[in-house]
Amino acid sequence: MSDNFKPKIVAFYCSNCASSAASVAESMNKALPDNVKIVQVPCTGRIEILHLLKPFEEGADGVYVAGCQEDSCQYVTGITKAAKRVAYVKKTLEQLDIEPERINIYNLSAGKGQAFVDVALEMNDIVRKLGPVLSE
Amino acid sequence: MSEYKSGSNLEKVLKAGHFAFTGECGPPQGANVEHLKEKAAHLKGCVDAVNVTDNQTAVVRMSSWAASLVLLQEGLEPNFQMVCRDRNRLAIQSDILGVYAHGIRNMLCLSGDHQRFGNHPEAKNVFDIDSMQLIYTVKTMRDEGTFLNGQDIDVPPKLFIGAASNPFAEPFEFRVYRLAKKIAAGADFIQTQCIYNMDRFREFMKRAVDMGLHEKCYILAGVTPMKSVGMARYMAKQVPGMDVPASLIKRLQGAGKGKVAGEGIKFAIEQIEEFKEMEGVAGVHLMAIEWEHRVPEISELAGMLPRPKV
Amino acid sequence: MIVAEQKPIKEILEMVKDYNKILVLGCKGCVTVCNVGGSKEAAILASTLKIAARKNGKKIEVEEHTLERQCDPEYIDEIKDMIDDYDAVVSIACGVGPQFLSERYPSARVFPGVDTKFMGGAVEHGIWSERCAGCGTCVVHHFGGLCPIARCSKSLLNGPCGGSSNGKCEISKDVDCIWDIIVRRMTELGRLEELLEFVPPKSWITARDGGPRRLIREELVL
Numbered sequence: 001m002s003d004n005f006k007p008k009i010v011a012f013y014c015s016n017c018a019s020s021a022a023s024v025a026e027s028m029n030k031a032l033p034d035n036v037k038i039v040q041v042p043c044t045g046r047i048e049i050l051h052l053l054k055p056f057e058e059g060a061d062g063v064y065v066a067g068c069q070e071d072s073c074q075y076v077t078g079i080t081k082a083a084k085r086v087a088y089v090k091k092t093l094e095q096l097d098i099e100p101e102r103i104n105i106y107n108l109s110a111g112k113g114q115a116f117v118d119v120a121l122e123m124n125d126i127v128r129k130l131g132p133v134l135s136e
Numbered sequence: 137m138s139e140y141k142s143g144s145n146l147e148k149v150l151k152a153g154h155f156a157f158t159g160e161c162g163p164p165q166g167a168n169v170e171h172l173k174e175k176a177a178h179l180k181g182c183v184d185a186v187n188v189t190d191n192q193t194a195v196v197r198m199s200s201w202a203a204s205l206v207l208l209q210e211g212l213e214p215n216f217q218m219v220c221r222d223r224n225r226l227a228i229q230s231d232i233l234g235v236y237a238h239g240i241r242n243m244l245c246l247s248g249d250h251q252r253f254g255n256h257p258e259a260k261n262v263f264d265i266d267s268m269q270l271i272y273t274v275k276t277m278r279d280e281g282t283f284l285n286g287q288d289i290d291v292p293p294k295l296f297i298g299a300a301s302n303p304f305a306e307p308f309e310f311r312v313y314r315l316a317k318k319i320a321a322g323a324d325f326i327q328t329q330c331i332y333n334m335d336r337f338r339e340f341m342k343r344a345v346d347m348g349l350h351e352k353c354y355i356l357a358g359v360t361p362m363k364s365v366g367m368a369r370y371m372a373k374q375v376p377g378m379d380v381p382a383s384l385i386k387r388l389q390g391a392g393k394g395k396v397a398g399e400g401i402k403f404a405i406e407q408i409e410e411f412k413e414m415e416g417v418a419g420v421h422l423m424a425i426e427w428e429h430r431v432p433e434i435s436e437l438a439g440m441l442p443r444p445k446v
Numbered sequence: 447m448i449v450a451e452q453k454p455i456k457e458i459l460e461m462v463k464d465y466n467k468i469l470v471l472g473c474k475g476c477v478t479v480c481n482v483g484g485s486k487e488a489a490i491l492a493s494t495l496k497i498a499a500r501k502n503g504k505k506i507e508v509e510e511h512t513l514e515r516q517c518d519p520e521y522i523d524e525i526k527d528m529i530d531d532y533d534a535v536v537s538i539a540c541g542v543g544p545q546f547l548s549e550r551y552p553s554a555r556v557f558p559g560v561d562t563k564f565m566g567g568a569v570e571h572g573i574w575s576e577r578c579a580g581c582g583t584c585v586v587h588h589f590g591g592l593c594p595i596a597r598c599s600k601s602l603l604n605g606p607c608g609g610s611s612n613g614k615c616e617i618s619k620d621v622d623c624i625w626d627i628i629v630r631r632m633t634e635l636g637r638l639e640e641l642l643e644f645v646p647p648k649s650w651i652t653a654r655d656g657g658p659r660r661l662i663r664e665e666l667v668l
Contacts, residue, residue: 050486053493057500095455096498134503252656258649 007061007127009036011120012051012082014044014067016074017110021066024113032120044068044105045078052089052103062127063089065105066119072109079107099130141278141324142296144241145213146185148446149419150325150354155412156419157440158215158327158356159183159431162192163203172198176207178428182435184443185242187327187421190217194254201235208239215298216240219248224264225273229283232274236293244298244327245270268321271299275322299323301355303340304333304379312343319353326353327421330360330371331407333379341416350416357411360423361434362400365389401434408438447476447567448540449574450483450560458491458536459498461557465534466505468495470559471525471547472512473539480574482560483538485512491538491559516543522550529554565596582652582659588640590631595648597624603645605629 011032013019019040025031032038041047044067055063065086067079083105090100104126106119140147149156159179164171179186186207190200197203204214216235223231235243247267251259265273273284274297281292299318303311315326331337337357344350362368365388372380384403391399404422411417420440424431435441462468470492477483488510499506511528513521516539529535529551537543538559547556564576579596585603586593595601599617606625609616613626632638650656 048486050489050493053490053497057493057496059500092455092494093497096459096494096501098497098501133497133501250657252651257656258647258651260650260653260655 005128005131006035007124007130007132008055008059009062009064009120009123009127010055010060011036011038011123012044012047012063012065012067013038013040014074014078014108015040015042017068017072018066018108018116020110021108021112021116024111025116026113028113030113030117032117033124036120036124043073043075043078044082045073045075045080047082047085049085049088052085053092056093056098056102056133061130061133062102062104062123064103064119064123066108066116067105069107069109079105098133101126102130102133142241142294144185144296145446146215146242147296147324149184149444152444152446154419154444154446155440156354156356157183157435157443158185158187158419158421159428160187160189160421160423160425161203161207161428162189162425163198163200165195165197167198169206172203172206173210175428176210176212178431180210180212181443182431182441183422184419185213185215187215187217187244187423190219190246190248191222191254192217192249194221194249194251194256194259196255201231201238201240204235204240205238213242214240215242215244217244217246218270219246220263220265220267220270221248221251221261224262225284228265228270228273229277232277232293232295233289236295241294241296242298243274243295244300245274245323246300267299268317271297271318271321271323279322297322297324299326300329301326302329302377303331303337304329305377308336312340312347312349315344316347316349319349323353325418326355328356328358329377330358330423332371332384333381334407334410336379338414341414345416350418354418355416356419356421357407357414357417358421358423359404359407359411360425361397361404361427361430362388363397363427364400365396368400401430401437404434405437408440447479447565448542448562449480449564449566449576450477450538450540450562452482452487452491452538452560453558455494455498458557458559459495462495462534462536465532465555466507467531467533468492468506468508469525469529469532469535470495470508470510471516471535471537471539471543472510473516473537473543474512475515475517475539477539477560478512480568481572483540483543485510487538488512491536495536513539516540516546519546519550522546526551580653581648581650582656583649585648588645589628590635590637592624592628592631594624594628597622603648605641 044065052063065082067082068074070079073079086103086105089103093100108115161175188200188204191197200217204216207214245267251257251261274295276282277289277292278294281289283289301315368380368385368388371378388396388399408420411420470488472485472488473483492508492510495508513524515521534555536557536559537547541562544556544558565578566574566576569575576596581595594603599615600607610623610626613623615621615623632641
């Protein structure tokens, strides 16, 4: 894999938890890698399967959802629904012979600025190792 | 390893290059064994094998395997017919084992008439597999020694596999391809639908020969002598997939009172004479429906006697 | 409703592998209700096909469109000006859709994107269950309003077979023994004696066994 491969990653962030984690991170002077594009949503439960597929269709190499803890979702079941949809898209990717690791879901908490940055770095690392979506 | 697939008389006759002659016998609509034996007696010595029909035209009769066994006991070789209408793949395979165990060596694989033609139109039909798949099933059981699920058979049934072909059904263009498919699926011999339109049959056989089908399979031409003008008209109008030219009906009408049956037999003999010379035809299948007692006479007139001993 | 399930993506990809302009055609009827063939699913399938093309370095065009219904010629007609623009159509309606399309547009290459399963309903969100076998002569009122033809694995009409345990069918623990339910219900209703009567062999002539079916309503024929 080319070392200078810079993956395109789309991140869906819940505005209730992950976004406040982002503010904390900011105050800690920690920034996300610039290849991670953030889409803020009111609740991860509103992210449809199609929203998760579209980035892959349009050139993304990885997608992740960052939302609440399962037991403290602002809208109770939002994150649970999102988790099922991410699992569905993992299966779709598998059927297309695309690594299912390219999509993931993370549970964050409002105050955890470090975790906010860590998941971005983790995804970036995973996808960078996988390389581009295109088959050899 | 035997040089034969089944060792049936029919197979031996065909393989030896003789012009084969098979007959037909419908089981009774009841358990009247004596009547069955009586009908079979007329065929004895006249034909190489006797087709035993399976609930033909979807009318309930004594089961074809049971009637086949009666014929076997009477010293005739049955050609056990099986239709897909009444059995699923479990029953099909177990019946195949059963008939083989009792000494039956020929089997004709058919889809079967729809039950709406018969005397139990309210019945469910099965059609779990079709005639093509039935041929494949018997071949798999015989040559691979396995059931359809791939499981080994403890003593596989060695049957000579027959199939039917209707050269006259629609769409005409497709008939010869369907014949080719049946041969590819595993048919060793073919018995055709009753032939009346000789022009069309000649064309059909020419196509079959052009495709080399006659070299892969024995094709027996189907003959049913007309007993009456009424029968000819009925066959023309009521029997699906039957092609009875108006000229034949006219010919029968012209025979005059009391002579129609004779004319019908005369036409059948002419047909048989032509089939003997026709490229690709390996024999004749005579379906003298409820006319078994005339078979000896027809066989004699057609020069089919005596039957070869192989 | 008619309940269907999406075919495995690999199967769909195999069907359309030689085509470069593909129309994914949804239906707003039953398949929308069972979340498999509506506009939402058409968009998902179209996107999936495009991702597959990206993965394989292939250039294809995929568009999606959803008809009011695919079981009415007037709606099938709606795409008459656009169908020629596509090499292939993937219909995600029930099995009726691809056939109505093929009949109306004989030269179109139409592929089924879903497997049509049964007539039934949603027992829970995301869970559907069979209710009707379309036998053509409804008898559910004899069985406490429940159909043993569709719901008994053996379609028995004269009571439970003896293979069930704890109310579940012998074929699977996930299948209720409908006869168990029928008997309990009729007992509770005090109507058990109705089940004691012999039910004679049914005529299947009105079912699929009697041949392909057709219904004519003279008062509606134009």
